[in-house]
Amino acid sequence: MTTSSATVIKKLILFFLVFAGLYYGQVFFMPLVIGGILATLFLPYCNWMEKHKIPKGLAVFLCLFTLALFISGLIALLSWKISDVVNDITLLKEKAIDTVDYIQKYIFNHFNISIEEQYKILKEEKPSYxxxxxxxxxxxxxxxxxxxxxxxxxxxxLYYRSHIKQFILKLTAISEQKAMELILHKIANVSQQYLVGLSKMIACLWIMYYAGFSFIGLENAFFFAILCGFLEIIPFVGNITGTALTILIAAMHGGNLALLGGIVLTYGIVQFIQGWLLEPLMLGPQVKINPLFTVIALVLGELLWGIPGIILAIPLTAMLKIICDHVESLKAYGFLIGEIEVKGSKNFSFIKKIKRFVGIH
Known part of the structure; x- marks a missing residue:
């Protein structure tokens, strides 16, 4: 066996060991990763408070209070608008009953299974209360x-961030400590950039979806705008799911073809603006993962940790890209994961002009 073949086999074994560890250790790793990513988001705020002579413990507590306040506000907003949708629950029940009756008749006509037998099968399969x-x-x-x-x-x-940083630097050779410090700084920045950029983009999507849904006359336009925008935290799948739910509920409420077509048109326009303007401006090249590895990251995230894995997949992949970009032996993998920027393209020049205009570097 050649040296190169042995190296490849070792890398494959390491790859599977890492993923096996993440899968079987999800009870430990998943809350740790979520807490870590949220902590990096609040690093600038915490540092700012400490620079203004606020004690470290109080600054960390205020970060937690701010996070809890934001999440509570979002839940209250969604609960308030969900109540408007729940008011029409009678209509939805009637539609569901009609659908069940149609399915039962279809099964009886095509499979010759009576309704009594269908109920009996469902009763046997139904889990106990x-x-x-x-x-x-x-x-x-x-x-x-x-x-x-x-x-x-x-x-x-947040409280022990300096201590943890010093620990990592102590594990690194003296000649490589500056490079490691740069990697740690960029990893923290890329997490902040992704989460802040995603928050800004979701806010813009809320406004655009609300404007579009209101224009076409969709009932509860605000709720559906919040739903479609919020599901953007799951790339590709989230926005399609939100739009599909909007179309389904609108159809169940008796929406005509013009209304349903308007929802699809609104989705298409918003996605065009998002892909060509909002993402390049707000997420930036550091967190841009090419579509192939975005899908791979989402699939692996779901296999490892379910829905939380899907949400965490993109920021974790972006962090992995930063590490690959700064470790000589891993640079090829960083290049493979990353998005390709064609500097001569009109889209690139257009985005650069907008960034200069709004003061984004």
């Missing part, structure tokens, strides 16, 4: 445990 209650309580306990862990990691990672 006790088991459903146990599943619900188990899920609630898991959510509460993860919430407590994320909060704890958020607080302690």
């Amino acid at each position: 006790t088991s459903m209650m146990k599943m619900a309580l188990s899920s609630l306990a898991t959510i509460l445990t993860n919430l407590i862990l994320v909060t704890a990691y958020f607080l302690f990672l």
Whole structure:
């Protein structure tokens, strides 16, 4: 066996070991990663407070208070608008009953299974209320445990950030400490850039979706605008899911073809503006992962950690790209993951002009 073949085999074994560790250790790693990414988002705010003579412990607590306030406000906003949608629950129930009746008749006509037999099959397959209650309580306990862990990691990672940084630098050879410090700085920055940029982009999407949905006369336009914009945290899949739900609910409320076509047209216009203007301006090249590896990252994230894995996939891949870009032996992988910028293209020149105009470097 040649040396190059042995190296490739070692890298493959390491790759599978890392993913096996992430999969089987998700109970430990997932809250830690979420807490760490949220902590990097609040680093500038925490540093600013400490520079203004606010004690470190109080500054960290104020960061947690700000995060809790933001999440509570978002939940309150969604709950307020969801109540408007729930008011039409009777209509949705009637539509659901009609759909179930149609399915039952279809099964009877094509498979000769009577409605009584269908109910009997469903009754046998349906889990008991006790088991459903146990599943619900188990899920609630898991959510509460993860919430407590994320909060704890958020607080302690912010408080001990300098200590952890010094530990990492002590593990690094003296000749490479400056390079490692640069990598740590860029990893923190890329996380901040992604989360802040994504927040700005979602806010812009809310405005555009609301304007479009209001213009075509969609009921509860504000709620659906919030839904479609918020699901943008899941690239590709999220915005399609939000639009599909909007079309489905509008159709169940008796929306005509013109209204449904208007929803699709609004989605297309918003996606065009997002892809060609908002993403290049707000996310920037450092967090731009090419579409192929975006999809791969999302699939692997879902396989490893489910829905939280999908949400965390892009910022973690962007951090991985930063590491690859600054480690000589991994630069080829950073190039492979990253988006290609064609400097001679009209789109590139257009974006550069807009960035200069608004003062983005």
